[in-house]
Amino acid sequence: MLQALDARLELQGDSRRAAIVGGDLNTHTFARGTRFRSLKNTATILTSNRHNLSRRLSHPEAREPAVREFKRFGYETKGFNDRSVTSRAIVSNLDDPSRLPRIMKWWVNRRVPRKGLLLEFRLDWLAGRGLRALEAGDLIDEQTGTVSVGPQTFRGLTQNGSPLSDHDPIVVDVGLINVTDSNESN
Numbered sequence: 001m002l003q004a005l006d007a008r009l010e011l012q013g014d015s016r017r018a019a020i021v022g023g024d025l026n027t028h029t030f031a032r033g034t035r036f037r038s039l040k041n042t043a044t045i046l047t048s049n050r051h052n053l054s055r056r057l058s059h060p061e062a063r064e065p066a067v068r069e070f071k072r073f074g075y076e077t078k079g080f081n082d083r084s085v086t087s088r089a090i091v092s093n094l095d096d097p098s099r100l101p102r103i104m105k106w107w108v109n110r111r112v113p114r115k116g117l118l119l120e121f122r123l124d125w126l127a128g129r130g131l132r133a134l135e136a137g138d139l140i141d142e143q144t145g146t147v148s149v150g151p152q153t154f155r156g157l158t159q160n161g162s163p164l165s166d167h168d169p170i171v172v173d174v175g176l177i178n179v180t181d182s183n184e185s186n
Helices: 002-011 035-047 050-058 065-072 102-111
Strands: 019-024 087-091 117-121 124-129 131-133 174-177
Touching: 002 019, 002 065, 035 102, 050 117, 065 124, 124 131
Parallel strands: none
Antiparallel strands: 019 124, 087 117, 131 174
């Protein structure tokens, strides 16, 4: 995606134009697709210290190439995201029991509490290039008096009691960076 964006901007004559990108990067830190990976992921969830697992899932930057790719293309994630989780899942049964041997299914059922095991993930990200992520109070709009806010995750939005999505929306206020004289403008 970042390559395609750069190619499009280059066609327009400005490959380093300020840009912000973001979305669900599925940064859950688990590999998918094979029986071995399913076994390994299950074992990791069930044997990990709960605090360490929680930290791994809510701070996936070190393990996830998707987040590291931003830096390779000149984007910054620091300051563009708060540290909140953006999605939750309750593991209460096996999603794909056909990939696990019978003994592993038994073990899983013994380790997962009856009410389920809550996993909280940071799956969604914003990244900017040529932009500065604003903090609360950095700028005040002269016309409306609106004050900038820091990056935020809006947790648990509902309509008529139903979640709007399985992911929480993320936002950030930004200011342009003028690279010719390093002055910032709105």
